Amino acid sequence: xxxxxxxxxxxxxxxxxxxxxxxxxxxxxxxxxxxxxxxxxxxxxxxxxxxxxxxxxxxxxxxxxxxxxxxxxxxxxxxxxxxxxxxxxxxxxxxxxxxxxxxxxxxxxxxxxxxxxxxxxxxxxxxxxxxxxxxxxxxxxxxxxxxxxxxxxxxxxxxxxxxxxxxxxxxxxxxxxxxxxxxxxxxxxxxxxxxxxxxxxxxxxxxxxxxxxxxxxxxxxxxxxxxxxxxxxxxxxxxxxxxxxxxxxxxxxxxxxxxxxxxxxxxxxxxxxxxxxxxxxxxxxxxxxxxxxxxxxxxxxxxxxxxxxxxxxxxxxxxxxxxxxxxxxxxxxxxxxxxxxxxxxxxxxxxxxxxxxxxxxxxxxxxxxxxxxxxxxxxxxxxxxxxxxxxxxxxxxxxxxxxxxxxxxxxxxxxxxxxxxxxxxxxxxxxxxxxxxxxxxxxxxxxxxxxxxxxxxxxxxxxxxxxxxxxxxxxxxxxxxxxxxxxxxxxxxxxxxxxxxxxxxxxxxxxxxxxxxxxxxxxxxxxxxxxxxxxxxxxxxxxxxx
Amino acid sequence: xxxxxxxxxxxxxxxxxxxxxxxxxxxxxxxxxxxxxxxxxxxxxxxxxxxxxxxxxxxxxxxxxxxxxxxxxxxxxxxxxxxxxxxxxxxxxxxxxxxxxxxxxxxxxxxxxxxxxxxxxxxxxxxxxxxxxxxxxxxxxxxxxxxxxxxxxxxxxxxxxxxxxxxxxxxxxxxxxxxxxxxxxxxxxxxxxxxxxxxxxxxxxxxxxxxxxxxxxxxxxxxxxxxxxxxxxxxxxxxxxxx
Ligand SMILES: Cc1cc2nc3c(=O)[nH]c(=O)nc-3n(C[C@H](O)[C@H](O)[C@H](O)COP(=O)(O)OP(=O)(O)OC[C@H]3O[C@@H](n4cnc5c(N)ncnc54)[C@H](O)[C@@H]3O)c2cc1C
Ligand code: FES
Numbered sequence: 001x002x003x004x005x006x007x008x009x010x011x012x013x014x015x016x017x018x019x020x021x022x023x024x025x026x027x028x029x030x031x032x033x034x035x036x037x038x039x040x041x042x043x044x045x046x047x048x049x050x051x052x053x054x055x056x057x058x059x060x061x062x063x064x065x066x067x068x069x070x071x072x073x074x075x076x077x078x079x080x081x082x083x084x085x086x087x088x089x090x091x092x093x094x095x096x097x098x099x100x101x102x103x104x105x106x107x108x109x110x111x112x113x114x115x116x117x118x119x120x121x122x123x124x125x126x127x128x129x130x131x132x133x134x135x136x137x138x139x140x141x142x143x144x145x146x147x148x149x150x151x152x153x154x155x156x157x158x159x160x161x162x163x164x165x166x167x168x169x170x171x172x173x174x175x176x177x178x179x180x181x182x183x184x185x186x187x188x189x190x191x192x193x194x195x196x197x198x199x200x201x202x203x204x205x206x207x208x209x210x211x212x213x214x215x216x217x218x219x220x221x222x223x224x225x226x227x228x229x230x231x232x233x234x235x236x237x238x239x240x241x242x243x244x245x246x247x248x249x250x251x252x253x254x255x256x257x258x259x260x261x262x263x264x265x266x267x268x269x270x271x272x273x274x275x276x277x278x279x280x281x282x283x284x285x286x287x288x289x290x291x292x293x294x295x296x297x298x299x300x301x302x303x304x305x306x307x308x309x310x311x312x313x314x315x316x317x318x319x320x321x322x323x324x325x326x327x328x329x330x331x332x333x334x335x336x337x338x339x340x341x342x343x344x345x346x347x348x349x350x351x352x353x354x355x356x357x358x359x360x361x362x363x364x365x366x367x368x369x370x371x372x373x374x375x376x377x378x379x380x381x382x383x384x385x386x387x388x389x390x391x392x393x394x395x396x397x398x399x400x401x402x403x404x405x406x407x408x409x410x411x412x413x414x415x416x417x418x419x420x421x422x423x424x425x426x427x428x429x430x431x432x433x434x435x436x437x438x439x440x441x442x443x444x445x446x447x448x449x450x451x452x453x454x455x456x457x458x459x460x461x462x463x464x465x466x467x468x469x470x471x472x473x474x475x476x477x478x479x480x481x482x483x484x485x486x487x488x489x490x491x492x493x494x495x496x497x498x499x500x501x502x503x504x505x506x507x508x509x510x511x512x513x514x515x516x517x518x519x520x521x522x523x524x525x526x527x528x529x530x531x532x533x534x535x536x537x538x539x540x541x542x543x544x545x546x
Numbered sequence: 547x548x549x550x551x552x553x554x555x556x557x558x559x560x561x562x563x564x565x566x567x568x569x570x571x572x573x574x575x576x577x578x579x580x581x582x583x584x585x586x587x588x589x590x591x592x593x594x595x596x597x598x599x600x601x602x603x604x605x606x607x608x609x610x611x612x613x614x615x616x617x618x619x620x621x622x623x624x625x626x627x628x629x630x631x632x633x634x635x636x637x638x639x640x641x642x643x644x645x646x647x648x649x650x651x652x653x654x655x656x657x658x659x660x661x662x663x664x665x666x667x668x669x670x671x672x673x674x675x676x677x678x679x680x681x682x683x684x685x686x687x688x689x690x691x692x693x694x695x696x697x698x699x700x701x702x703x704x705x706x707x708x709x710x711x712x713x714x715x716x717x718x719x720x721x722x723x724x725x726x727x728x729x730x731x732x733x734x735x736x737x738x739x740x741x742x743x744x745x746x747x748x749x750x751x752x753x754x755x756x757x758x759x760x761x762x763x764x765x766x767x768x769x770x771x772x773x774x775x776x777x778x779x780x781x782x783x784x785x786x787x788x789x
Contacts, residue, residue, distance in 0.1 A: 071599045
């Protein structure tokens with residue numbers, strides 16, 4: 001569609017002048033009508049006299065004798081004077097009906113003919129001998145131009161060889177003739193519309209209007225024409241190519257599209273916002289951009305100010321677990337982020353570019369290395385493609401590039417409270433949680449932290465050593481599908497249950513909880529935290545949707 | 547970093563106008579392209595027919611003009627030519643007067659009329675493509691097809707079984723081929739109708755709705771031109787970049 005838009009724009013730039021000329025000339029045609037353009041306003045048909053009134057003295061037998069090859073011999077009269085018209089192999093000859101000699105038209109006859117063909121208000125002003133005329137394209141023979149003095153500036157062309165009226169021309173005709181030149185793009189005056197110039201213009205016009213039609217159809221299918229459907233802020237910001245993330249496509253389920261409304265009457269939160277946003281966020285004017293239509297009075301601020309596009313180069317890739325790979329990138333430009341944030345990756349896929357989000361798995365480091373953990377998403381069943389984004393990243397080779405935008409997200413450490421920090425996660429959720437734990441460790445006064453991490457078996461655990469050796473964290477891995485031969489001595493079951501057991505012993509008001517993991521785990525954990533009475537403002541979560 | 551709606555009024559207008567006038571614009575360009583790309587002579591069917599009169603042999607004697615005018619005094623013009631009827635090429639006089647045209651035998655001055663077989667033979671002679679295959683010969687007196695000017699009735703319609711479904715229309719009084727039609731002419735006619743928006747008679751170019759559409763398209767183009775200035779003069783920002 002971007003291509004369509006591009007095509008529509010550039011073709012229109014070339015074409016717009018001609019389209020305007022087409023429209024102007026069409027207006028001329030439509031206002032003047034066939035009759036107005038014909039030049040025949042003051043023209044009247046000359047009916048020949050009855051042949052019996054003045055029979056030819058030169059007989060048709062004599063014509064046949066002198067022109068044995070004639071295909072057709074026509075006897076008529078010019079203002080009563082008999083005339084033979086003889087066609088010999090496609091060429092017409094005109095003979096005087098009394099003498100058999102070539103027909104002659106003198107000035108007087110030309111005038112008389114012109115008058116006979118004229119029923120306007122004017123008089124003859126001037127008679128001029130001419131050979132053809134620029135404004136009578138197919139006529140190049142000798143003849144007369146009889147000029148009438150009338151409101152339309154009529155001129156009548158008379159052909160000398162045949163004594164016939166060639167054409168009437170007048171001012172409206174000249175105007176129409178220019179309109180034809182413009183419309184047919186034929187500036188020779190021949191009014192031909194079969195030539196290279198107009199063929200190309202025709203093709204361009206076809207491209208132009210069809211690309212426009214396609215864009216129109218897209219607009220209709222997007223509902224742009226529904227008068228009640230204004231774009232949401234998310235759509236508006238995306239259209240304006242502003243940095244805003246979304247992984248649910250505006251469904252109100254990913255919570256990535258947070259913006260702050262800075263005008264006085266902030267829209268009332270929707271049901272989705274009450275779920276995705278905390279009370280504090282709501283009172284601070286935060287809303288989900290996908291939940292509110294653009295209103296003229298609204299002013300909206302994006303959360304992430306230093307968002308930019310970065311070209312990442314893969315430096316290193318290793319498997320952490322059978323399903324999770326660790327990818328280390330460097331960025332050509334400096335990227336300042338906070339632990340817990342993510343980047344939006346531009347994944348080239350077939351002819352389009354898809355957007356996938358991946359969280360940074362470490363705190364910012366001096367080498368400006370960017371580490372991600374990507375869970376490979378195999379096809380859930382055969383006949384279904386494997387995950388596009390994860391497959392692309394897992395296939396990427398060191399030295400290769402990918403474009404990413406960011407940083408985004410407010411899955412950040414809470415500030416300035418001395419509460420107990422609790423991290424609960426599973427699967428690919430390890431990435432932001434690990435970064436948060438590292439950040440907490442680096443702070444001047446690290447707060448005590450618990451880290452519950454769920455996996456099915458011990459092979460799925462990663463960064464174990466690092467987490468176990470961190471003096472500020474108590475790391476509790478929980479396995480849900482452990483087998484006998486693993487000789488697992490740690491916790492088993494679902495991670496939220498183990499966390500719940502521990503949390504019950506705590507003051508629910510005195511914990512900050514960070515949750516990130518598979519949807520089912522996330523849901524169960526959120527429910528558990530609500531039951532335990534952990535204040536919603538103390539809970540942060542990141543929903544990966546996987 | 548406060549955002550304001552930049553949803554340009556121009557774009558909204560451009561869209562709404564295109565919904566109404568853009569569709570006609572598409573029709574104009576499709577019909578225009580058809581008319582431009584097919585050669586007009588081809589559309590006219592000039593390739594389908596040929597001249598059929600031949601010089602009359604000197605041995606054939608024809609009546610004098612005086613004799614013709616004696617029998618038909620109200621004549622304004624007389625044409626001597628040859629025509630195929632009754633199975634051979636014969637000399638004929640075609641008379642034109644206030645009452646239209648009439649054909650008589652140039653030697654005997656006997657009036658000539660055509661039956662279906664004569665018309666078929668004539669049409670086959672007019673037909674210029676190899677292997678003429680006449681599909682039907684119809685004498686039309688009323689309800690002319692849209693491709694025929696009703697003023698020409700009554701008339702003979704000769705249909706050929708060929709690539710372009712050619713139809714030749716021959717005058718009932720003179721046997722002269724007056725009109726030729728084939729598929730591409732018919733297509734042209736439909737596109738012409740679409741182009742001038744006279745869906746009825748296909749001639750009127752002065753209808754108010756045509757003028758309204760021209761005007762509307764003009765406004766559409768102006769809104770488009772404004773958008774063009776906007777979008778092409780401002781440097782394209784890097785995709786998705788905010789910096
Ligand atoms: C804020 C945020 C942070 C994230 N951080 C991380 C992270 O750090 N690490 C990480 O690994 N992920 C992360 N994700 C998830 C990530 O963005 C992608 O959603 C994930 O990698 C899957 O994308 P994909 O393109 O590989 O799969 P998709 O192509 O989106 O497919 C998803 C799944 O559906 C299956 N599927 C495809 N087509 C069909 C079909 N027709 N019928 C049925 N099933 C089908 C695929 O096989 C796959 O299992 C994060 C997401 C968010 C929102
Ligand atoms: S886009 Fe996902 S919640 Fe708004």
